[in-house]
Amino acid sequence: MTETAHPIPAAVAALVPRLRRICGGDGVLTDASRRRVYESDGLTRHRAVPGVVVLPTTAEQVTAVVRLCAETGVPFVPRGAGTGLSAGALPHPEGVLLSTSRMRRIIEVDPDNECAVVEPGVANLDVSRAAAPYGLYYAPDPSSQQVCSVGGNVAENSGGAHCLKYGFTVDHVRGLDVVTPQGALLRLGGKAPDAPGHDLIGAFVGSEGTLGIATRITVGLTRLPERTVTLLSAFTSMDAGGRAVSAIIAAGVLPSAIEMMDALAIEAAEAAVACDYPAGAACVLIVELDGPAVEVEAELAEVVRLCASAGAFETRTAADADERARIWKGRKSAFAAVGRISPAYIVQDGVVPRTALPEVLRRITELSAESGIRVANVFHAGDGNLHPLVLFDDAEPGAAERAEEVSGAILDLCVEHGGSITGEHGVGVDKACKMPRMYSPDDLETFDLFRRALDPRGIANPDKLLPTPRLCGEVPGVRRGAHPLVESGEAEQF
Amino acid sequence: MTDPSEPTTARSFEDLLGDCVHCGFCLPTCPTHVLWGQEMDSPRGRIHLMAQTHDDVLTEAAVGHFDNCLGCLACVTACPSGVAYDALIEHTRIRVEEEHDRPLPERALRGAIFALFPHRRRLRLLRGPLRAYQASGASSLVRRSGLLERVSPALATMERVAPPLSARPPALPERVPAVGRVRARVGMPLGCVQDAFFPEVNTATARVLAMEGCDVVIPRDQGCCGSLSGHAGRGAEAAGFAKALIACFERADVERIVVNSAGCGSGMRHTDRVLAEAGEDESWVRRGRAFAAKVVDLSEFLVELGPVAERHPIPLHAVYHDACHLSHGQGVTRQPRALLAAIPELRVSDLPDAEICCGSAGVYNLLKPEPARELGDRKAADAASTGADLLVSGNPGCSLQIASALDRAGTPMAVTHTARLLDASLRGLPVERLLRP
Secondary structure (H helix, E strand, C coil): CCHHHHCCCCHCCHHHHHHHHHHHHHEEEEHHHHHHHHHHHHHHCCCCCCCCCCCCCCCCHHHHHHHHHHCCCCEEEEEHHHHHHHCCCCCCCCEEECCCCCCCCCCEECCCCCCEEEEECEEHHHHHHHHHHHHHHHCCCCCCCCCEHHHHHHHHCCCCHHHHCCCCCCEEEEEEEECCCCCCEEEEEECCCCCCCCHHHHHHHHCCCCEEEEEEEEEEEECCCCCEEEEEEECHHHHHHHHHHHHHHHHCCCEEEEEEEEEHHHHHHHHEEEECCCCCCCEEEEEEEECCHHHHHHHHHHHHHHHHHHCCEEEEEECCHHHHHHHHHHHHHHHHHHHHCCEEEEEECCCCCCCHHHHHHHHHHHHHHHHCCCEEEEEEHHCCEEEEEEHHHHHCCHHHHHHHHHHHHHHHHHHHHCCEECCCCCCCCCCCCHHHHHHHHHHHHHHHHHHHHCCCCCEEECCCCCCHHHCCCCCCCCCCCCCHHHHHHHHHCC | CCCCCCCCCHHHHHHHCCCCCCCCCCCHHCHHHHHCCCHHHHHHHHHHHHHHHHHCCCCCCHHHHHHHCCCCEEEHHHHCCCCHHHHHHHHHHHHHHHCCCCCCHHHHHHHHHHHHCCCCCHHHHHHHHHHHHHCCHHHHHHHHHHHHHHCCCCHHHHHCCCCCCCCCCCCCEEEECCCCCCEEEEEEEEEEHHHCCHHHHHHHHHHHHHHHHEEEEECCCCCCCCCCHHCCCCHHHHHHHHHHHHHHHHHHCCCCCEECHHHHHHCCCCCCHHHCCCCHHHHHHHHHHHHHHHHEEEHHHHHHCCCCCCCCCCEEEEEECCHHHHHHHHHHHHHHHHHHHHCCCCCEEEECCCCCCCCCCCHHHHHHHHHHHHHHHHHHHHHHHCCEEEEECCCCHHHHHHHHHHHHCCCCCCCEEEEHHHHHHHHHCCCCCHHHH
16 A cells, blocks of 8 residues: 555654654654554454554653653554454544553562562463462453453453453552653552552543553452362253353352353354354353362352253363363354354443343344344353344445444343443443443533543543544534533533 | 355455454464564554555565564464464465565575575585584684674574584485384475485484384485475475475375475475465366375374384473474374373473464574574573473474574573484483484
8 A cells, every 4th residue: 555545644744753762763653554554453343544653662652652742732542452342442543553562571470469560561361371370360351361461451441251250450450650641650559459549540440541551550469269160051042041140149159250152152163163062052151160179169069050950951060271271262262253154243242230131132132033133142141241243244235234233222222221331342432422321411521521630632542432522423422511510610621 | 155164275365364353362472473562563464464455566564574474373373263374474475476576685595595495405415515614613613703694694594503413314215114014105205404404303204104014105206395485475486396296296106195394294285275376277286185185294193093113211301392384384283292292201391482483484584584583592491491301393494493592592402303202212212312412
């Protein structure tokens, strides 16, 4: 592709020499074909060629780049491993894309304080690998854990299969060095589990790059459990699987994970990794139990019994790490594996209260039947986090739009049933316009006030997370005119 | 709808490109992404560049990133969507060689490499002068001076990776008869680099096969398999070599073709694709497919055959190195480990980051000496961390590369081939024979 197809905007071009001085020659990408490679993250439906890409290696370089942006009003977009599924790292065509992919040092593993200090580009799984010799691991485990970055996890407040018992990223971050959109370097928290004052770590985690960039992250590590067992239970219907989930929770057992897959998702996983799940299963449940051996044994017997009485026709227990890995392989590969059975697909992410699961699943089946669009279901059943995969053929005219409709209707179902529009993939660009379905204009205004407090010029990952008129049209966007608190003189807007 | 299970020869390049869903699971196993942390030097990024340039001119930038790819195929193993990156990069390399005007020194270097390496006899001729050079002590002088490094990094690499050569073992006969009952009649390609630098590995391979009950046919008129050329985008050259080898082994009339060099085996396994890419007619593609179906790695074949010969103890600690073109290229990881595990008293470890390439990658270490050296150093450090006595690999390129990196790091670890270890165990040789370089 020729340079003229994607020229560097003048405002960005003016920064290039200074960016080169900061990040070095090979840390700044200006060539159009190289910039284009960064046009999307894991969600390829949204694409934009960045004005320039920078690859800093130190916190000082990140700070200098952000200061330059703040000084000139040029927007910047932080990017981790580019595996996000809500286009949270979609580049700004007139901005700087700041990739943390070269900041991959594990600065310290502190086994005595059960924590690790890492740079933002370190892959999630590498933290656990580094901690393993001390009998520790990093608990949040997104399906993409071998590649997704800890910095990206912080931005998205990522969860994973095991967040049912162990919580999300926010529950494990103890300290952050943050470069604010104005170029200040803040140090929040530390190695100790709690710090006084406003919980700014809580506010920063999940802010999707709108409050700045984390350059150093201290995460808590968890002791590897004495015993872990994984069990795979196969059912002839999703309803039966759902009953088993409710029965397990009602019995007071807290598994570290309860995952559910339907027939279509199983088909995809089989095609991709030959995971060898029981033939004829319309639903499989993966239940993982961990903790002291005695407790796990007792719980295992209970779960096996509950699955059987809910109608499981086969239950397997993984005897060792290899068998456990094989059970998980099917589940962990499921998203990407859908590529084997469909040319294109949308990975949806929504949450419903656990009790509403059977009803919502039935409605999804109806939606699928009405529209003729296939939907595969993979989800964290324990906490009601659904991941419907909406399959379509992008070569077929209109199919993408119909799939989009089904996908949107599923989110409406979630909200109707008292749930949320995202469980763990984040809002990004993809769902910014759907925020008003969950939040009132006042709620959104409050978010915006907070965001503006740290980013008055709106340069940090603009057009993400919160709806804007430019992105969503006037109707669902934030309120125009003054906020009631501003009007009454109780608050000031900058 | 596309069906990724269809043979890749039947699907268009564009169609194969479309299999990538941009999930990024390939990033952490890509050696260049490990080194440089930038998207264009990852499989996902290269696929993006392939798509960008598919209907457009090949930019200088894109060619650079394609050239940076080691072709280790770790991404093929890592990919949950079954993207045929092997077919994609091979096709792309052919296009680069056809359309891209390389600068003269680069063209000359590539020309020289391919005038030498795929030619067993020319490589063998090098042995004499190389031995004399090593024996004279000039070798350490040249290395210390850094002179060669300044003149040509590729030549310096070539000088460095050349193993200390001992006297050449007697040439193998055309047929090595089975010991005892004949269980199979197999053909044995000698390989170019294997034959020139590690003839003792070929001798060991033939001996192990015979001791396990195989009649081993070693056609004297065999040439190169073409894999080295094929992996470098020299499609027509690869097809020419492949056709001659197909005809040669058709005449040999064997049940299986047992390969002890991972890079060769990985290429030979899809000879049909190489021929189709080069525009050969359907009858050649069919012959290529029949040939490819017989190709099997030595370790895979021996496990399939099952042991009959007695194994004697080897009281050593070995670390097994997965050659990329064995593990990622052919999916063979279990079998070599099973063979080693069956040797009494041999302790076998795995390398940390085993899926990352050692940097040899065919002729990559000659074309891109710097990243190759960095990857070699990482591999040597990983090997040293295991504390093993020797490292076992199933590919001559890896052996050259890792031995040279271990030497550079001053780690006293011997490097050997699975076949030599088995041979020693079957014959009850003293372990010192394995530890000697």
